Amino acid sequence: MGRKRKIENTDLPLGLYSRPLRGQTRYFYRNSRGKDAYFPVGFKLSDIKQSVIDFNKENRNSTVSLKHRVDNYNVRVYKVWPKIKQNLDEENEGKSKSTLETFERDSARFVAFFADYYTKEIKLEDINKYLDEYHADASFNVRNRKIHFLRTVFAEFTDLSYMERNYANDKKIKKKSKKAKSRTPIRISKYALMMMADKAEPFLKTAIMLSLQTCHAVNEIVNLKYSDCHYFSSPKLYCTETETYLEPSEDTPQEFLVHGMMWISREKNQHTTASRVEIPITNEMMITIEESAQDLGEAFVKGREPSCSYIVHRKKRYHKVNYSGDFNHPWQLKPSYLSKEFSKLRDSLQLYLGIEDRRERPGFHGVRSLAIYLHDKQAGDEEITMNRAAHSDLGMTQHYKEGHEKFKRVPPSTITL
Structure with a gap:
């Protein structure tokens, strides 16, 4: 049992005390652990008392305290x-x-x-x-x-x-x-993307072109490495009937040539077989990869990794700036940075300014959507497009294709009376 209060403190609520300090009577609150907290000078005693009473009801209520002690599972x-x-x-x-x-x-x-x-x-x-x-x-x-x-x-x-x-x-x-x-999503147009690719810095142009050719999103694009590319000894021609690669003839158009395979593992659905896809490195992709290596000031050599292992990179004047502990190289990029730079370029070219809410304007992810639409149109087979985009079901592929055609094309039909 604690000692009796001093006469001058008997009318004070539990925990409230007073003592002379530097020539003034100061009031302080002592909590259940014995720690003191002083009230500022100038507070009315009536207000101090009431605040302590209210505090005690909430925090020093014996009934509440007992309830918590009885139930070992009702803890903070x-x-x-x-x-x-x-x-x-x-x-x-x-x-x-x-x-x-x-x-x-x-x-x-x-x-x-x-x-x-x-x-x-x-x-x-x-x-x-x-x-x-x-x-x-x-x-x-x-x-x-x-x-x-x-x-x-x-x-x-x-x-x-x-x-x-x-x-x-x-x-x-x-x-x-x-x-x-029911609102159709706003999709980026092929024309707008051409404008952006033409004005983009090398790192952003590389990212746009890779996303357009692979149908993949920003997380996969920024993590693509030169070592993810596996090349043939010489360019091949893909035969759709046998699904094999054959030696091309001398008059084979360049756009039909395949230089090797790019292996992509999609992070989002990494536990499904659909997440791992092998994409043929076409002539257009090969040009993008070579230009990316040249941006490092190095000649591209198949099978040899340049000084920066990431295909999408940005050479910084100061290597340590914005260098994250998660990075393997100072010129590696974050997905958020790439998306932000894409949006900045879009706005600087005054594209989609009619859409007031910037969040509604097409972002970098729109490149993936456009790519899926264009590849599907070219292939004419949704399943091929689904596999390329590493989707687990056709429904998602169809969702990405929405909004690119303003009018649905229908076959000719005539009704006679």
Whole structure:
């Protein structure tokens, strides 16, 4: 039992004390751990008392304290988070680097917000506060992903008995309106891309041309290496009937020649067989690869890797600038940087300025969409295009093809009366 209070402190609420300090009476609050916090000079005593009373109701309530002591599984989030995080990390093994980075950012936000919450007292209103705090202006798509993140995390809490109910499951997943769904996506035109490729810096032109020829997205393009290209001893001609490569004749057009194979592993669906694709290196691709090596100031030699192993690179004046620990070479590029530079070039050429929202204007990913459309038109076989783009189903390939034709072409037909 603690000692009795001094007479001058008997009318003060629990934890509030006073003492003379530098010629003034100062009031301070002593918490349950014995740490003192002084109130600023000039505060009214009545206001100090009321604030302490309110604080004690919330934080030094014996009934609440007893309830938490009785239930060993109703603890503050920060105490069990290491165990929860470890389990979640084990579940995330094998996922793509970008997915793991996003998960780490979400985890940091989660802990910052919920750290002092008692696990069994987290309700739907707390989840709404969290979403409003960090994702108030997010799109439906992003907000829905964050809800799925919370569902995953709280499912782990529930599984370990730290929560009796996963309130994140009560959070509604919002769907796009029918109007938004029916709106045709804005696609970049072949003419606009020609303009951009003509004005682009070497690194950006290389990226555009590779994406156009391979049908792949920015994550794959920035990670393409010269060593991913495997060349024939001499250019070959592809025979569609036998699906083999034959020796070309002297009069074979250059555009039909194949110099080798480019191996691409798509990060997004890396666990499916569709993610690994072997793309023939056509004459146009060969020119792009050779020009990329020449940008390094080196002569291109098949089978020999230049000083920078990445086909898409940007020579910087200062090598250490923007050098990331994730990089293997100072001239390597981040996907976000490539996308940003593409958008800057698009706007500098005054393309699609009629679209006020910059996010609605075609970005680098639009090159992949245009490539899929053009390759499909040329091949006349959706399955070939699907395999080239490393899609797992035709539905996704068809989605990428949408919006490139303003009018649907139909065969001639006549009705006579």
